Structure formats: structure tokens, C-alpha cells
Amino acid sequence: MADMNTASTSQSPAVRVENLHGTGVITLDRPKALNALNHEMISAIAAALDTFRDDDAVQRVLLCSAGEKAYCAxxxxxxxxxxxLTGDFTPGDDLFRDEYDMNHALATFPKPTIAVVDGIAMGGGLGVSAHAGIRVITERTWESMPEMAIGFITDVGISHAFTHLPHVPEESRTALGLFLATTAYRITADDLLWTGLATHILRDGDTVGFRESLVNEGLEAALGRTGGRDSAGTSALAENLEWITATFAGEDWAAIEERIAEAEGEFAESVREMLAPANPLSLVAATALLNYSAHSTLRQALDAEYALGRLLRRQPNFPEGVRAVLVDKDRQASFSPAAVADATPAQVEEIRRTVSES
Structure with a gap:
């Protein structure tokens, strides 16, 4: 890669920040943890964006990662x-507030932004990629939002991104967004190109070569190494869009769940399997959130995500879900209520009020 014009100034050893001949480069460098974001990394990314925004020598910003297995898990x-669990919710509140502000700063950045997403991108990983103006993937890339299983909600602005997918017919966007938010569906490279979550694909997987071309030759030359949406293969989302649209439409998860239960076919069975680990109240919350975000600005969607997240984190299902998925890893979460049908009207109303008042 080209010599640096300025040295790294990152606040975190897990985020490398460089100015390479006018390209501001932010590299997630925590490969042993699959580049998962902690608060220190979030602050470092935010600070880098602030610096690059005000630096006239920086023409564009590139977000990338160390390692091929994961962009950010x-x-x-x-x-x-x-x-x-200690009863101190302030650290969590602060982390999510700062993360969502960073997501918004990326989405509204006044210079070209390019994310090279190689490997896995989940949860917060979409927050530092899906909001970039240009989103380059490889054939190793897949993405997912798995928050339902940890008793949380779709966040980092993806409730907005999923309901504003540029290549999806407008009448299907909210239903498809809710499908992606609730099922933790593994979005393939072909799906990413078809929906517009990705704008380009690097078929040879040479992300280092792409970065070198961007730094030394410019954006047009780097994108010349990629393929576009017309190079996508078969998207399972496209093939099942009619069913998804009809099944996931509406603002009542109980009605959606009934349609899913009654549906026949291999795809419907796979959807039931994907939904099995989900926290029932998270499904109710996601339904309210995605229907709200479909008609909101990104900032409004982020604020609604923050309000809902605060609500759900103060209930026992969040620590139980994180325990089951990430701590003990037994995948045997005991959620309460155990079924959407057992949610009280007061619980449902609290969720809807939290979204509407956010």
C-alpha cells in the first residue's frame, strides 16, 4: 500500500486511522474478536470521521477490516x-447513544464514503457499512441482524435501511425489512446486490488490491475492478418476495405469526426455524419499529431504536438472551412471555408508545 501522508491517530489499538494520499482509511483491526465493536472502537471511528470531515486534504473515506473471516461481527x-445486571444502565445507554450518533455521522458524511465488507457483517457491523455511500462486497460476504435471539431490537439505523432498500419495489419494502429484521436471515452476496445493500462486488476478493487502487489511482479506477448489480446471481429474496410481502405485511405481529404458521412449503418451514429462537417481545417491538422507520428519517429511526433498546434492556429477556447466545452459548433462552400470544395488552402498548414518543 502507498506510504502514509500522516501517521495513525486512532484512539483505539483496534481501529487504525490513516490518511493515505487523500484517502482517509478506517480499519477495524480486532480480528481475533471478528472485529466486534466495543465503546472504545466506536469512539475512535467517530473521532476519525470528525477529523476527516474537517480535513481538506481528505477527499474520500474508506472503511475496511483486518482479516478475511469477518468485516465486523x-x-x-x-x-x-x-x-x-449490576443495575447501572448508564454505560450501556452511553455506548448505544454514541454508536447511533456515529452511524448517523457516517450516513450524512459530506465526502464519498466506501465500505469494503469482506466476510461476516452482523449487527453493529452493518452500522459501519450499510450507511456508506458505496458498499463493496466479496463472494465471502454475508450479512445478518440477529438481535431477536438476544432479546433486543434491530438497531444501528438498520430499521431504516431495511425499509428503504433502493432496488426493492416500494410496496414490498416494509414487509421485506421486517422479514430481515425478525428472522436473522443470512443475506447472501447475491441478495445484497439485488436489494441494493451492496453496490459493487469484488469477484476476485482482492480487497488489498482494491484499497491500493483507490489510494493510488482514485475511486473510478478502484470501482473498475468490481462488478455491479447486473453481475448478481440468483437471489432467494427475489424469488420469495411475493410470499414475504403478503406474509409480513401489517403492524400486528400476532397476525403475521398466524400467517407464517399456516403457510406451506420449504421456504415457510425455513422461516419458522429461523424465528424459533426469537424473543416474543422483540418480535412485537421490531414490528412496531420497522413500520415506524419505513416512514421516518434515519435520525428518527435511530432515536426510536435507542428508546426501544433502553426499554428492552431494562427487562429480563435481554440479559437472558445474551447469556444463551454469547455467554453460555446453550441457545436455550427462557423468555417471558414465552409466546407472543401471552404478551399482555399493557406490554404491547408500552412498546408501541415508546416508538411513537421517541
Missing amino acids: GGDVRSVRESD
């Missing part, structure tokens, strides 16, 4: 759980 919800 999510956020550090284990540490949030630990502090929440």
Missing part, C-alpha cells in the same frame, strides 16, 4: 449485559 453486548 457486531457490538459488545456482553459488556453491556454485565453492567446492566
Whole structure:
């Protein structure tokens, strides 16, 4: 890679920040943890964006990662759980507020932003990629939002991104967004290109070569190494869009769940399996949130995510879900209520009120 014009100034050893001949480069460098974001990393990314925004020598910003296995496997919800369990919710509140502000700063950045997403991107990983203007993937890339299983909600602004997918017919966007938010569906490279979550694909997987071309030759030359949406293969989302649209439409998860239970076919069975680990109240919350975010600005969606997240983290299902998925890893969460049908009208109303008043 080209010589640096300025030295790294990152606040975190897990985030490398460089100015390479006018390209501001932010590299997630915590490969042993699959580049999962902690608060220190979030602050470092935010600070880098602030610096690059005000630096006239920086023409564009590149976000990338160390290692081929994962771009970013999510956020550090284990540490949030630990502090929440002590009764001190402030560290978690601060982390999510700062993360969502960073997501918004990326989405509204006034210079070209390019995310090279190689490997896994989950949860918070989408927050530092899906809001970039140009989103380059490889054939190793897949993405998912798995928050339902940890008793949380779809966040980092993805409730907005999922309901504003540029290549999806407008009448299907909210239903498809809710499907992606609730099922933790593994979005393939072809799905990413078809929906517009990705704008380009690097078929040879040479992300280092892409970065070198970007730094030394410019954005047009780097994108010349990629393929576009017309190079996508078969998308399972596209093939099942009609069913998803009809099944996941509406603002009442109980009605959606009934349609899913009655549906026949291999895809419907796979959807039931994907939904099995989900916290029932998270499903209710996601339904309210996605229907709200479909008609909101990104900032409004982030604020609603923050309000709902605060609510759910103060209930026992969040620590239980994180325990089951990330601590003990037994995948045997005991959620209460155990079924959407057992949720009280007061619980449902509290969720809907939290979204509407956010």
C-alpha cells in the first residue's frame, strides 16, 4: 500500500486511522474478536470521521477490516449485559447513544464514503457499512441482524435501511425489512446486490488490491475492478418476495405469526426455524419499529431504536438472551412471555408508545 501522508491517530489499538494520499482509511483491526465493536472502537471511528470531515486534504473515506473471516461481527453486548445486571444502565445507554450518533455521522458524511465488507457483517457491523455511500462486497460476504435471539431490537439505523432498500419495489419494502429484521436471515452476496445493500462486488476478493487502487489511482479506477448489480446471481429474496410481502405485511405481529404458521412449503418451514429462537417481545417491538422507520428519517429511526433498546434492556429477556447466545452459548433462552400470544395488552402498548414518543 502507498506510504502514509500522516501517521495513525486512532484512539483505539483496534481501529487504525490513516490518511493515505487523500484517502482517509478506517480499519477495524480486532480480528481475533471478528472485529466486534466495543465503546472504545466506536469512539475512535467517530473521532476519525470528525477529523476527516474537517480535513481538506481528505477527499474520500474508506472503511475496511483486518482479516478475511469477518468485516465486523457486531457490538459488545456482553459488556453491556454485565453492567446492566449490576443495575447501572448508564454505560450501556452511553455506548448505544454514541454508536447511533456515529452511524448517523457516517450516513450524512459530506465526502464519498466506501465500505469494503469482506466476510461476516452482523449487527453493529452493518452500522459501519450499510450507511456508506458505496458498499463493496466479496463472494465471502454475508450479512445478518440477529438481535431477536438476544432479546433486543434491530438497531444501528438498520430499521431504516431495511425499509428503504433502493432496488426493492416500494410496496414490498416494509414487509421485506421486517422479514430481515425478525428472522436473522443470512443475506447472501447475491441478495445484497439485488436489494441494493451492496453496490459493487469484488469477484476476485482482492480487497488489498482494491484499497491500493483507490489510494493510488482514485475511486473510478478502484470501482473498475468490481462488478455491479447486473453481475448478481440468483437471489432467494427475489424469488420469495411475493410470499414475504403478503406474509409480513401489517403492524400486528400476532397476525403475521398466524400467517407464517399456516403457510406451506420449504421456504415457510425455513422461516419458522429461523424465528424459533426469537424473543416474543422483540418480535412485537421490531414490528412496531420497522413500520415506524419505513416512514421516518434515519435520525428518527435511530432515536426510536435507542428508546426501544433502553426499554428492552431494562427487562429480563435481554440479559437472558445474551447469556444463551454469547455467554453460555446453550441457545436455550427462557423468555417471558414465552409466546407472543401471552404478551399482555399493557406490554404491547408500552412498546408501541415508546416508538411513537421517541
